[in-house]
Amino acid sequence: PSAVSVDEGDTVRLSVRVADREDTELTGRAVAWASLDPATATVVDGLVTGIAAGQTSVTATSEGVSDTASVTVLAVEPSVPSLELVEEGFTLPTFLTSPPGDGRLFVTELAGQIHIIDGGSRLPTPFIDLTSVTGCCERSKGLLAMAFHPDYASNGLFYVFLNDLNGDSRLAEYQVTSDPDVADAGSGRDLLIVPQQEVAHVGGQIAFGPDGYLYVAFGDGTSAGEADEPRNGQNLENFYSTMLRLDVDSGWPYGVPSDNPFVGDASSLPEIWAYGLRNPWRFSFDRVTGDLYIGDVGAKAWEEIDVQDASSAGGENYGWSEAEGTDCFRVGCDMSSFEPPFHQYAHTAAPSCSGSVTGGYVYRGSALRGFQGVYFFGDFCDSVIRSFRPSGGSATELETWTELSTPISGLVSFGEDADGELYVLSINDGRVYRIAPEE
Incomplete structure (x- = not known):
């Protein structure tokens, strides 16, 4: 037709x-x-x-x-979102994801185990147990995230971001065994180790982009009460406060894509894709547009969502520690030098106490009618889900889902399954919820 x-x-x-x-x-x-x-x-x-x-x-x-x-x-009549309990009994769950085209859910725990939810129930045996190499569980240190290789179905490779027994950030590759529900803990190969002296701001998210490269996020390496006195945020000679872009299919222990923005610059690390991030706590790619969404935790005043267009050649400077949100953090900063946040919201005092953004995903599933293209995110402090619809370069249809978020205790992460449906991890009570239409 x-x-x-x-x-x-x-x-x-x-x-x-x-x-x-x-x-x-x-x-x-x-x-x-x-x-x-x-x-x-x-x-x-x-x-x-x-x-x-x-x-x-x-x-x-x-x-x-x-x-x-x-x-x-x-247009259709929008669904009314609700939280559907998927599974409980996890110990400090930190992240959820699925291999491409796979109906199983994989949940990481801070202490170092990864569990599988299959058919709505958790399997009795962990997918992998990395507790012997994971340093846990001080603040945001431990096993923080995992990512499956785009060709996982054929090569069985996946990647983890954890803090080791020394507290340092470690990016490592592992492989599944002949049993699809069990990985080989002895197959580990370190790709990158970054020293961490403090207990906060380590970053910790990893994800493959639409280009097939692995993106890795690091915070500024300082504690929550510090103002980045090492000035890591604007230092391109270390990995702190950056988003890296790595080629895990070439080179040893990895390759650097030739079109990374700082390749050939002797004063910058070639792995860096973007910088000026205080603590990028969860980022994701819109599976339709390829745009990159970053939740960056603020210091004293602002939480921000940064959005990088899929056409970007990289090199964005998001401002930390010269700027926080759209304000100068240090007196006399030049705001024109920085990429402004796509969306920001102010800190609030107790009892609501918002002040630690948890980045999420653009919804591309089919269960929630009328929400395709809506970005869901939240805040760890108040455990409230928020959303907006990106349109014309700005955040529209802003929503704060206070009643919906009532069951959540410690909104540590969102997750996305192979079908684009979204999940919420409640770290304090060990529960995993699906964002589903109200029945």
Whole structure:
């Protein structure tokens, strides 16, 4: 058809007929599909998914000939979000993720174990036990995150970010065994070790980007009460306060992508992708647009969400410790030198006590109708979920989900499964919740 309509969150199948000049149908020919605006609708092998209300078009190309169909995505009555308990009984859970195309959920615990939730229940045996190499559990030190290689289904490789027995930050690679529910604890290979003298601001998030490279976030390496006196935030000669971009498929122990922004600069480390981050506590990539969202914990006044466009060549300076949010942290700073936050919110006093952002994800699942493209995040101090819809370069439709967040005690992290559904980890009571439509 030349035009189709689809509801937000739903799908419609398009087909294409490939023929020669005499209109004889040609079989077995490859067809490439593309969407003009993936933020409105995506297309994979002819299956169109409505993402957000609006109009776009999809194109099918074969044998050098293209045909286009217009797509109208219709708005739907939004779901009412609720928290659905998935599993409990974890000890200080810190992160949740899934391998590509895998229905299992993997939950990291601060002390060093990783557990699998399969079919709604936790398996009795840990996926891997790294307690013998993990230094735990002082403030934000321990096993903080994991990431599966994009080709995990074929190579079985995954990566962890933990603090070792010396307290230092360690990025390591491990491999699954022939049993898909058990990893080999003896297969560890260190990629990077960064000394940490303090108990806070170590960062700790890792994730593969749409480009296949591994992104690694570090904080400024100071304690919560310090104002980055080492000035790590603006120092490109160490890894503190940075986002790294590494190629784990080449080089030893890793390779540096040739298009990293500081490659060839003798005064900067080539691994650095962006800098000026105080404590980037959770970041994620929008699986549709490829944009990078970073939750950066503030010092005295502001919590911020930084957004890096998918087209960025890197090198952004987010300001710490010269700036905090849109304000100078040090007298006389030049705010024009820094990338401003996409969104910021002010600290509040007790009892609400917001002041430690937990970055989240742009929702790309299908269960919550009307929320495709909405960014969910929260705050560790008040354990309240927040959200906004990025539109036109600004945060719109701001929501604070106070009642929804009532069961959460210590909102340490969000998680995303293979289908784009979102989860919330409550560290103080060891629970994992799914953000689901109210029944």
